[in-house]
Amino acid sequence: MSNNDWDxxxxxxxxxxxxxxxxxxxxxxxxxxxxYKSNPNDLVTEMDRKxxxxxxxxxxxxxxxxxxxxxxxxxxxLNTLDGTVWIIDPIDGTTxxxxxxxxxxxxxxxxxxxxxxxxxxxxxxADELYLALENKGAYLNGVQLPMLKEAKVSEALIALxxxxxxxxxxxKDLVSKCRGTRAYGAAAIEMASVAANRIDGYISLxxxxxxxxxxxxxxxxVGAVISTIDGKELDLLNNSSLCVAKxxxxxxxxxxFLNKKG
Ligand code: 2AM
Ligand code: CA
Ligand code: CA
Ligand code: CA
Numbered sequence: 001m002s003n004n005d006w007d008x009x010x011x012x013x014x015x016x017x018x019x020x021x022x023x024x025x026x027x028x029x030x031x032x033x034x035x036y037k038s039n040p041n042d043l044v045t046e047m048d049r050k051x052x053x054x055x056x057x058x059x060x061x062x063x064x065x066x067x068x069x070x071x072x073x074x075x076x077x078l079n080t081l082d083g084t085v086w087i088i089d090p091i092d093g094t095t096x097x098x099x100x101x102x103x104x105x106x107x108x109x110x111x112x113x114x115x116x117x118x119x120x121x122x123x124x125x126a127d128e129l130y131l132a133l134e135n136k137g138a139y140l141n142g143v144q145l146p147m148l149k150e151a152k153v154s155e156a157l158i159a160l161x162x163x164x165x166x167x168x169x170x171x172k173d174l175v176s177k178c179r180g181t182r183a184y185g186a187a188a189i190e191m192a193s194v195a196a197n198r199i200d201g202y203i204s205l206x207x208x209x210x211x212x213x214x215x216x217x218x219x220x221x222v223g224a225v226i227s228t229i230d231g232k233e234l235d236l237l238n239n240s241s242l243c244v245a246k247x248x249x250x251x252x253x254x255x256x257f258l259n260k261k262g
Contacts (some may be wrong), residue, residue: 001084001089002113008061009110010118010133011179013086016058017106020051021124024091028101043094048072051090051106059086069237071210081114081236092121093186101125102206107188109213111236119217121192130218131191138195138221143224145195147223150248153178153256156200158245159227164205186188187242191215195222202255203229209236215244225250229258 024047033046038240059066063084069075070088078085083159086108091097093104102125110118119132132138138145155161158174160181165171175181182199188211190202195218202209213236219226227233229241231254245253 006133006163010120010131012062013071013108013110013118013120014131016055017108017120017122017129019058020054020090020106021122022105023047024051024053024097024124026106032098034098036083041095043098044072045091045094045098048091048094052088055086055088055090055108069209071208079237081111083113085111085238087111087210089210089213091189092183092188093184096185103184103186103189105186105188105192107210107214108219109210109215111213114236116217116220117215118215119214119221121188121214121218123192125190130195130214132214132218132221134197134217134221136221138218140196145222146197148195148197148246151200151246151251152248155179156245156249157182159184159193159199159202161185161204164203168205168256170260174203174253177257187211188215191219191244193249194221194224197257202242203250203253203258204242205229206234206239207242208239219244223247231259 027047035044036042037044050070052070056074067083067085069078089107090103092107096103108120113201117134121130130140156178157180158178161183187207193199194202216226224246226244229243
């Protein structure tokens with residue numbers, strides 16, 4: 001596919017995201033049906049499912065040959081990234097959506113044969129749309145985000161969910177040595193916040209492809225580093241841990257905290 005095609009696809013994707021955001025905003029005026037999935041803290045609402053269905057309908061109409069992988073069940077049997085694949089989280093931060101009515105995002109990563117081409121993260125209530133295009137940079141509401149400078153642990157703000165800190169000694173050590181921690185409760189917003197230079201890194205012990213598919217493209221375009229916490233390349237078809245950080249900070253996290261030798 002040529003560059004023009006990707007501009008066309010990115011434009012369509014952005015339009016679908018903005019339409020989906022309007023549907024989510026309207027839903028906040030009515031009472032939502034909330035259920036839970038794997039446990040009572042793993043929430044899902046009718047809107048998570050409706051928005052994923054809306055994406056499927058729009059994508060299938062416009063691009064019938066594209067594949068879709070989504071959190072709420074679309075493409076659950078997909079076992080290859082061959083072709084063009086849209087990896088979608090209709091609402092990232094459902095707990096925030098239910099409890100706070102803000103701090104949630106729509107996340108869309110579009111991949112071709114496993115290579116990230118277009119990443120969109122839209123923080124709906126903040127009206128902040130992050131767009132990344134492979135080798136063409138990352139943008140926040142149309143303004144290009146600068147390449148990130150190096151950082152170090154002693155001066156870093158790191159996004160970390162407190163539940164993970166309780167579970168992992170390596171994170172306790174990190175918490176005691178970094179400048180501060182933050183927890184936004186939406187992986188896509190946490191990754192976008194690294195890209196926008198609002199925080200310096202983000203670590204999670206378990207996420208799914210739709211949580212990081214768009215963010216991974218954004219992070220590469222601003223010159224930061226992304227991998228599993230063991231330093232391995234991310235797998236877009238399976239769950240994994242995540243370590244995102246500015247240069248320098250990333251190497252320090254890997255060598256002195258997450259994979260310390262001896
Ligand atoms: P979600 O809101 O789309 O489910 C919360 O810290 C972050 O982790 C959110 O981005 C959330 O995405 C994600 N997450 C992944 N698996 C989760 C789970 N089993 N329960 C709650 N949040 C989960
Ligand atoms: Ca979920
Ligand atoms: Ca998610
Ligand atoms: Ca979700």
